[in-house]
Every structure is written in structure tokens, then in C-alpha cells.
Amino acid sequence: MTRLYVGLDPRRALDAFTTLVKELHSRGILPGIQVCLNLESMHSRKISNDSIVIYVNKSQDRQELLDKILAAYKAAKRSNISSFSLTPQQRDALLGKHVETYRAIVDSNLTFVEMASDEANAMSWDAGGVQLIDDAIGMSGRPLAERTHQSRIQALMQALKKRIWTRSTSKALEPVLRNPDSVQEGTEIQRISKRNLQFPALVNYTSDRLVKKGGKFEMLPSAA
């Protein structure tokens, strides 16, 4: 699954949402995706980085679909730029939220993350994905006052080479770890997705491989 987030001034979110949905509709994309306006973010008077969330579940033609969504988004933004506009302070605040929640930035409004379909028991990205990453770098157990941008960077640097195993990945690995001889080339376990701290927003769906070497398991990095 790919999740796209549009961060907006809550007072303009409805206008931007309407414009975006019209563009998506006119291009025939709506039947293949889910588009949500986050009412919770509109209730607040603070800038939100998830005013609109788009879910792309299709595994086939994902690239093509995402290109169409991107084109619709650009057209919507061009045609109604005031609804997407941000003050410099709002833009910088959004940027802070984007990087703090490990999202990949497309522009000042649009970000995305990739998730394995059942990752973190299908929780939201903030509830599941960010929690997994924070756990991996030891941020989640620290007092709120210590969770500064600088301390987060230091923690990321120290944990750079770690991989973040999803709960579904760990569950699938359990029987294998108990019985290592059961792992065979080409089995599902080799195709299990996972997240790398170097690119926390991206999931490598297919190219990483778990192999058995000298009785031990080793994760081979992606060839890409």
C-alpha cells in the first residue's frame, strides 16, 4: 500500500479536497483508490500534515496509478493554488512534521509512505509505522522533553544499519527461526517486506532476501 498525505491549512482543507477530488474524478482515478478528508485535522486550528489521505492499495499498475494521482494533484494545485498555499511559518512547521514522522516529501504539501499491506496490524502510519521506527531507534521510551529534532537525528545515526521488522514479518519468521532447515530458496519468507532505516518511508517489496549461510540466517541487501 502507498499512502499519500496532503498537509493543509485546516481553513482551506475542504476547498483543496473538493478541487482534488474533481481532478481525480475527471481522470477516472477515483474507483481505484480511497481519498479521505481528515475531519479531525479540520477541527484543530493548527496546521496538519494529514488533512487529506489517499490510499493506493492496488499492487498492479501502482506506478501508473500514482503517476495519474500526481498529475491530478498538480492540476488541482495549479487551478486552486490559494487552497494549497501556506505561510512560510506553516510550511516550515509542516516540514518539521514530515521529517519527524519519517515521510518522503514530494513538495511542501504532499508526502508519501509505503506500507506492507498488513504492517503494524493495519494501523495508521502514525500509530504503527512511526511507532516501529521510534522503537527501532530507541525514541519511544524517552521522555517527551528529550525527543527533540537533534536527539532524533543522533538516534537515527546510531541505528542507521538497522532494519525494521514489521510485526507480520516477525510472526512469519518465528517458525523458520525455530526450524531453520525449513527455509528454502524461493519461499514466501524471502519475499517478506521490511523497512530499512536508511529509507524509512520506503518498503522494499521484493528484492531483499533472507538466506542461510553456515547454519545462520543472513539478510542480503537489495541488488538495486
Next chain:
Amino acid sequence: MNTSLDALQTSGTEGTPLVDMSWKDIRAAWSTGEPYHAFYQRMLPRICPAENLEIPADPDNYAQIDQQVVDAHPGHILHELNREEVEPVLSASNSIKYYPVIE
């Protein structure tokens, strides 16, 4: 330095057009090898320190918010709002009729 990422970060901001990249290119820009902490470090000077600034109900209060940021973070570069750029736009909220148009 990841120039594709740099282009993405400034895309659509004042005086900068939206970047014309395919999704494949955007994804590739995010997986060229720059560690996330390095990207984060580069972004740090641009992250607004006063992240939880409340949106003012009246656009005139933007100046007040600007001053709060300046007081808290003297090194932060602020865009000076041009009041002549303020124009009416439709809004979901009846109480807000005017927004400063930045882009």
C-alpha cells in the same frame, strides 16, 4: 547532495514551479543512498522551531505570530507578508474571508 530531493523540497514554493517528475523518479530520488539522518540534518535549519503555532483567526495576527517566532528564534528567516497580495478567496469557514496569498 541529492539534487532531486532538493528540487522536490522547493517544488511549488514561492517563485518555484512544481517539479515535473514521474512517480518513479520521485521514488528514485528517495533511494539514492543519502541516509535519512543526513537528509533530516539538512532540513533542520528550515524546520520551524515553533511547530505548534496556532493559526490566527484574523490574518492581521500573522504579524503577531511572526514576531513570536522572531523573538523565540532570532536567526530564523521570515517571509515578509505583502498586504497588497491579500485577496478574497472562498472558504469553508464563514468567519475567515481573506487569506494572504503566498504562492
